[in-house]
Amino acid sequence: MNAPDKPAGTIRLRHIAQLTGLSLGTISKVLNGREGVSAENREKVQRAVNDLGFRRWPMMGSAETPLTSATVIAYSFAAFGDTFYDKILRTMVEEGRRRGLAIDVNLLMLHRFTTEIPEASLFQNGIPEAVIMLGVDHLPVLDQIAAVNCPTLLVNGIDPLMRFDSISPDYFLGGFLATQHLLDLGHRDIVHVGTARRMTLDFRRQGFIAALTQAGIAYDPQRHLVDIGLQDFATLDEQELTRQITKRGKLKGTAFFAVADTVAMSVIQALGSKGFSVPGDVSVIGFDDLAVSAHCTPPLTTLHSKRTVMGQMAVQMLFDRAAHPQKEISRVSIGIDLVTRESTARVRS
Numbered sequence: 001m002n003a004p005d006k007p008a009g010t011i012r013l014r015h016i017a018q019l020t021g022l023s024l025g026t027i028s029k030v031l032n033g034r035e036g037v038s039a040e041n042r043e044k045v046q047r048a049v050n051d052l053g054f055r056r057w058p059m060m061g062s063a064e065t066p067l068t069s070a071t072v073i074a075y076s077f078a079a080f081g082d083t084f085y086d087k088i089l090r091t092m093v094e095e096g097r098r099r100g101l102a103i104d105v106n107l108l109m110l111h112r113f114t115t116e117i118p119e120a121s122l123f124q125n126g127i128p129e130a131v132i133m134l135g136v137d138h139l140p141v142l143d144q145i146a147a148v149n150c151p152t153l154l155v156n157g158i159d160p161l162m163r164f165d166s167i168s169p170d171y172f173l174g175g176f177l178a179t180q181h182l183l184d185l186g187h188r189d190i191v192h193v194g195t196a197r198r199m200t201l202d203f204r205r206q207g208f209i210a211a212l213t214q215a216g217i218a219y220d221p222q223r224h225l226v227d228i229g230l231q232d233f234a235t236l237d238e239q240e241l242t243r244q245i246t247k248r249g250k251l252k253g254t255a256f257f258a259v260a261d262t263v264a265m266s267v268i269q270a271l272g273s274k275g276f277s278v279p280g281d282v283s284v285i286g287f288d289d290l291a292v293s294a295h296c297t298p299p300l301t302t303l304h305s306k307r308t309v310m311g312q313m314a315v316q317m318l319f320d321r322a323a324h325p326q327k328e329i330s331r332v333s334i335g336i337d338l339v340t341r342e343s344t345a346r347v348r349s
Contacts, residue, residue, distance in 0.1 A: 017126065019048040031149070067151065067322045069102040071128035073136055084260075084288050084305070085134055088155060091311025092132065099315065104128075108136065130318055133157060133164070137198065151322040155314050158199045162329050165317050169305040170333035171200055175207025177338050178257045178285050178303055183215050186347040187255040187283065191245065193226045193267055194259035201259055204287060208257060226252070228263065236263065242270040249274070251282055254347050261286035261293045261302055268296070268343065279345035289339055299341035306334050 016027050022041055030037055030045040037045075072092065074085060089105070096103040106124050122144055130151040133141070137157030145152060146163045154166035175192075182190050190212070196202040209219045221227075226244045228236060245252050245267060258264035264286030268278050278284050278298055286293060289304035313332065321327075 015052055015126070016045060016048045019052065020044045067101055067130055067319060069104070069128060070096065070130035070132055070151075070318060071123070071125070072103055072105045072132045072134050073108060073122060073141075073145075074105060074134040075108050075136065084290065084307070085156070087307040088311045088314070089134060091308050092155075092314055095312050095315040099319070101315065101319075103132075108141075130322060132314060132318060137200075151318055151325065153314055153318045153321065155310065156200060158331070160199075162331070165321055165330050165332075167310055167314055167317060167332040167334065168200060169310070169336050171203035171336075172207040172210070173333075174287060174303040174305075174336040175204035175257070176211045177207075177336065178204075178287065179208045179211035181301070181338055181340070181344065182255045182257065182283060182285065183211065185255075185283065185344060187253075188215075188217065188347075189223075189253040190255045190257060191224055191226055191253035192257050192259070193228060193241075193245070193263055195228050197229075204259055224253075226256075228259075236266045238266065238270050238273070241266055242274060245270060246274060251276065253282070255283040255285070255344070258284065258286050261288045261290045261300060264300055264302070264343070265292075265296055268298075268300075278343050281348075283344040283347075285344055293339075294341065298343045301341045301344040302339050304337040304339045306336070310334055 017023070020027070020041075022044060026037055026041055027045055030042050031049075072089065074089070093103050104125070106122070108122070122141065127148055128150065131145055131148070131153070133145065133152070133154045135156045136142075137154060137159060139160075142154075142159050142161075142163070152164045154164045156168050158166060158168070179190060179192075190208075192205055192208045194201060194205050194208075196205070205225070208224075212219050212224065226241075228241070228244075245256065251271075256264075256267050258267055264284050267284050271278060271282060271284075276282055284300070286300045286302040287305075289302045293300040293302050313334070317332070
């Protein structure tokens with residue numbers, strides 16, 4: 001094996017992969033002393049490590065973090081426009097630049113539920129020094145990233161196996177606050193319009209149930225839930241949504257708590273198509289506080305997720321993980337604030 005010229009800058013796992021022709025998973029197993037690699041391939045990796053002068057992350061914390069770059073992995077729909085992720089991503093890039101960390105973005109051009117994840121789709125520029133997964137918590141993706149064993153952070157997602165540090169808004173709290181707001185306005189027939197396709201989304205329903213229970217209202221999914229299934233929030237079937245939120249031309253409830261602002265806007269539109277006014281006939285509350293929420297008709301009451309705080313803390317958590325790779329994995333929940341606008345009102349007597 002002839003060693004090429006050493007790459008300029010930080011030597012990464014991708015350079016070892018280029019030199020050996022081996023997969024990133026195989027290289028990771030060798031560097032971490034795991035089984036399942038032939039003696040021949042193990043020797044290839046060891047020789048490449050020596051030839052390139054590759055250095056592992058320190059086992060104990062050091063005064064200076066070794067990080068100089070990180071890659072954000074996000075689904076393509078999450079990175080542009082007025083989305084929940086836009087402000088988080090911009091803040092992470094700005095905070096990284098301020099601290100000397102170069103952040104690039106790798107967009108997954110894959111369906112959310114794809115089970116076969118090509119390695120090239122995850123790491124288009126080779127294995128990075130560190131990874132931030134932005135809203136990506138699909139298990140096949142998590143499994144592949146875990147095999148790389150580099151400093152990794154999950155933003156707005158949950159790994160059931162808790163292999164990565166993570167940071168998210170406290171969605172249970174948000175669901176509780178939204179429901180409590182409607183209860184305080186006198187509503188008792190409250191319906192959650194949501195989905196359990198991700199844990200972060202279902203936590204909102206759990207907060208909703210907790211608030212109902214505290215108010216002495218027994219949760220009944222037939223009465224209190226409209227399940228939108230796996231639909232894309234931005235392309236909800238308005239006719240189907242209208243059918244679910246009304247019964248024989250009558251409202252299913254006096255108030256609707258939607259899993260996201262875009263869903264809340266679809267609910268308002270569906271209600272309007274049937275001649276119901278918001279908040280005159282029915283109250284609607286969303287979740288996320290997207291910029292457009294303050295400018296729709298009526299302006300939307302919603303839950304504000306502190307995305308700037310999340311972006312700043314995400315970068316700090318990544319630095320901490322790089323400096324202390326052996327510390328316990330942690331999940332951080334960020335508080336959520338109720339933003340009261342004109343789409344909710346006291347229930348009519």
